[in-house]
Amino acid sequence: MYGRMTQVQLSHWALVMVMTIAWLTSCASRTATVTPYHAEIQPQSGIVYSLPQTQLRIHFIISEEHFEPGPLVAYASRYLGENYPSQSSTSYDIERVVMHAHGVPDTTQRYLIESVTTPSVEQLVCLTPDGLLYSLQGKAYKAPVTDYLADYPKVTASKEVSQALPQEYALATSRTKQAEVAASRLFELRERRVELLSGQVETMPCDGPALKMVLEGLDKEISALQMLFAGHKTVRYREEIIDVPLISAVKGQVIARFAPQYGLVDKRDLSGSPIRISVEELTRREHLNEKQVEQLTKSKALRYIDPGRGRISLQLPKRKQALTLELPVAQWGSTALLEHKLGADKTGRLPYTIYIDTTSGALESIECIPPAKS
Helix, strand or coil, rough: CCCCCCCHHHHHHHHHHHHHHHHHHHHHCCCCEEEECCCCCCCCCEEEEEEEEEEEEEEEEEEEEEEECEEEEEEHHHHCCCCCCCCCCCEEEEEECCCEEEEEEEEEEEEEECCCCCCCCCHHHCCCCCEEEEEEEECCCCCCEEEEEEEEEEEECCCCCCCCHHHHHHCCCCCCHHHHHHHHHHHHHHHHHHHHHHCCCCCCCHHHHHHHHHHHHHCCCCCCCCHHHHHHEEEEEEEEEEEECCCCEEEEEEEEEECCEEHHHHHHHCCEEEEEEEEEEECCCCCHHHHHHHHHCCCCCEEEEEEEEEEEECCCCCCCCCCEEEEEEEEEEEEEEEECCCCCCCCCCCCCEEECCCCCCCEEEEECCCCCCC
């Protein structure tokens, strides 16, 4: 049974072969060409795409903390026995650092895709807004979301004093009297809190949740009064981005500086401590020989990149351990040719879907698509 085929099976097999040959012939007659593009000598009669150069993009999340002394700070020592800062100040800190690859168009790697059919294969090309090739007959390009500030509040500030102060505070005719009233009220609330915790009150809250609610209300009032002497802080967060070109291996190169009193500053500003980067070439493709260059120039196949690879180390001030990242690097690789022809069928469809990595130019995937039924 396994070594023989029925007449029906033979007819079916023959039909499949005929359809396949017809489809391949159709594709071959509708093949698109890809050639190097030179804007100064060539008209743009098709789609021009670029292959990327890989850059390192570094996101810094910086916190800005502003301190404002309380209006009664001068009386803190007398009435509370505490010493608080009496001058406003602003300080900065690096909360988070994220590194990732970022692709930019390589002006030396621009190619023109032309087709002789309608609908044409160019209609199936998807580019990024910068003109980098993303896909053929694939999904539309969507820029990756990098909103790292979403994890941080826009502004966090200490709450102002509200209903914690008695009327005598508003009626006081001097700062000294205001400080005396505020300190007296603060001690009163602290004492009430201790009495609640020890159960030394005439009327206790009915249960645990009620006690917790009362204590939380007292804590807010105590904190608000405390701010009149100790001052309050406001914290804001912002993102700063630095792009670092990856040209060759470097060790300990200064890309920026950081000063607690100013934040992220230019690498030439000696007020800050250096932020250093080291780049190690893990893989760099060999240069093409003359024959390979000639083949690459004359070929009409789609170009992509077989990238090299690098390791990045970022050393922040006062951090013992460096941040590290390994990533593919387009400019350390070599240009490669896609063996598959860019042939479309009668409906204008390609027999496969192609995706290109827009940061390294590497071929991400080729997925075959069954031919459309006639």
